[in-house]
Amino acid sequence: MFAILAGAAVLGLGWNGLSGRGFALTQNAYLQEGDVEVGAPEARTRLDQGALFLDARPIAFYEMSHIPGALPLPEDDFDRAFARIEPRLRSSFDIVVYCSGFGCEASHLVARKLKDRGIPAIVLAEGWPAWTDAGYPIKEGPRP
Amino acid sequence: MKWLRHPALYWLVSIGLGAVFVYASIDKIAHPQDFVRIVYRYRLAGPTAGLGVVPANVLGVVLPWIELVTGVLLVTGLWRREAAALAGGMLVTFLAAVGYVLWQGIDVAHCGCFTVGGEGRSAGWTLIASDLALLAAALYVVRVWPQDAAPVSASDPLPAGR
Numbered sequence: 001m002f003a004i005l006a007g008a009a010v011l012g013l014g015w016n017g018l019s020g021r022g023f024a025l026t027q028n029a030y031l032q033e034g035d036v037e038v039g040a041p042e043a044r045t046r047l048d049q050g051a052l053f054l055d056a057r058p059i060a061f062y063e064m065s066h067i068p069g070a071l072p073l074p075e076d077d078f079d080r081a082f083a084r085i086e087p088r089l090r091s092s093f094d095i096v097v098y099c100s101g102f103g104c105e106a107s108h109l110v111a112r113k114l115k116d117r118g119i120p121a122i123v124l125a126e127g128w129p130a131w132t133d134a135g136y137p138i139k140e141g142p143r144p
Numbered sequence: 145m146k147w148l149r150h151p152a153l154y155w156l157v158s159i160g161l162g163a164v165f166v167y168a169s170i171d172k173i174a175h176p177q178d179f180v181r182i183v184y185r186y187r188l189a190g191p192t193a194g195l196g197v198v199p200a201n202v203l204g205v206v207l208p209w210i211e212l213v214t215g216v217l218l219v220t221g222l223w224r225r226e227a228a229a230l231a232g233g234m235l236v237t238f239l240a241a242v243g244y245v246l247w248q249g250i251d252v253a254h255c256g257c258f259t260v261g262g263e264g265r266s267a268g269w270t271l272i273a274s275d276l277a278l279l280a281a282a283l284y285v286v287r288v289w290p291q292d293a294a295p296v297s298a299s300d301p302l303p304a305g306r
Contacts, residue, residue, distance in 0.1 A: 001226050004213055012209035013202075015173065022176055025201040028191065029180035102191040103184045129193055 028125075030105045034115070037125040040134040043096050051094035054121070056106035057128070063142040067098065067131060071144055075099070075106035078113055089119050101127035146291075154290035158228070161281045162218025165211045165231060171259045172208035180204030182256035186241050186267075187248075210234065218285070228285035235279040242267045242275070 016022030023029065031037065038046070047053060053070035055062045062072040071088065073081045082089070089095065095114065099106035104127055111121040124130065132138060147153065172179040183204040184191060191197040211234065217227035245252050245267050254264030255271055265271055 001230055004217065004223070004226065004230055005210060008210040008213045009206045011213070012206035015209065016176055016205045021174065022205070023180075023201075025198055025205065026196075027201075028197050029177050029184065029201060029204070102193060102197070103187055105181065105184075126193075133193070 028102075030108045032108070032112075035108055035111065036122040038096070038122055039125050040130040040136065043098075043124045043131070044134070044136050046094055046096055049094070051096050052088070052092040053124075054095060054097045054110065056097050056099040056110040057104075061100070061128075065138045065140045066144075068137050068139040069144050070098075073097070073110055075110050078110065082113075082117075089114065095119065095121040096124055097121050098124035098127040098131065101129040148284075148288055149291045151290040154285070154288060157281050158218050158221070158224055158285050161228070161231060161278065161285060162215040162220075164278065165215030165218065167215075168258050169208040169212035169215065171261070172204075172256070173212065175260045176205050176208075178260040179208065179256055182252075182254060182260060183207075185250070185252045185254075186245055187250060188241055188244060207234075225286055228282045232279055232282035232286060235275050235282060239272060239275050239279070242271055 016025070043051075043053075047067065047069070053067045054073040055066045055070045056073055056075045058076055059072055059074050062070075062074070066072075071085050073085065097107040097111045097114070099110075107123045107127055111123050114121045180201050183189065183200050189195070189200040189203045191200050210230070214227045214230050214234070217223050218231065242255070244250075246269075252267035254260075255267045257265060257271065
């Protein structure tokens with residue numbers, strides 16, 4: 001049985017590396033061509049320079065706490081939230097989207113939806129936990 | 145229960161189980177990154193801050209090949225019992241994964257069982273039922289020894305249906 005597992009592992013890793021269909025195993029699989037990610041320190045610098053932050057998590061998470069100044073743009077209610085803040089989005093030239101971090105695809109999905117509407121946005125890599133682990137400020141409550 | 149040891153039934157269950165595993169592997173092998181995204185949603189191998197993304201990525205890349213090799217062995221009959229035992233092990237793991245997401249209330253809308261795109265089955269009770277049926281088939285192949293087929297003389301008529 002070990003031989004079957006070992007053979008399958010060699011085939012799988014070989015296929016991933018050589019077939020042209022694979023991807024870097026150290027890379028987040030949610031990342032697609034055209035996505036741009038920045039780390040927490042770079043995001044903090046952008047916040048200080050006036051970047052607009054968007055919270056792609058479900059609204060309940062935003063209302064508990066969020067990055068100061070961020071607006072809610074939950075991926076699960078994108079169309080309605082987008083319509084509400086569209087003028088602000090179209091007047092912003094530096095937009096950073098974040099969600100719940102590892103295992104969360106919402107920020108990438110929101111950034112792509114914005115891009116489809118002609119609004120470039122970048123993603124905070126590893127999202128909310130990266131921000132809070134770095135000790136950067138947060139704001140509690142429903143207001144930005 | 146003698147019929148359970150009939151060689152034709154044993155052969156049919158082995159090949160059927162193998163075919164399911166081969167079929168289940170193809171779309172995942174063709175689209176490894178899409179399958180890894182589904183693996184993420186189960187939250188069993190990460191990604192987490194502690195584990196990072198590598199364990200989930202490796203699992204998502206290797207698992208479909210384990211399914212394929214297991215399926216091919218079941219169909220061809222080479223190492224059939226070992227392959228069936230491995231299939232049973234995988235099915236127990238899948239059952240544990242689905243049980244975990246149900247217990248945790250994690251919504252895995254696409255189970256990644258046979259395809260990685262479009263509308264998939266959700267990780268729920270119907271999936272548990274079908275995995276249990278496949279597990280029964282795997283245990284059958286591991287545990288049951290088919291009766292040797294009686295020697296057939298060249299002058300014997302062929303059975304109906306051949």
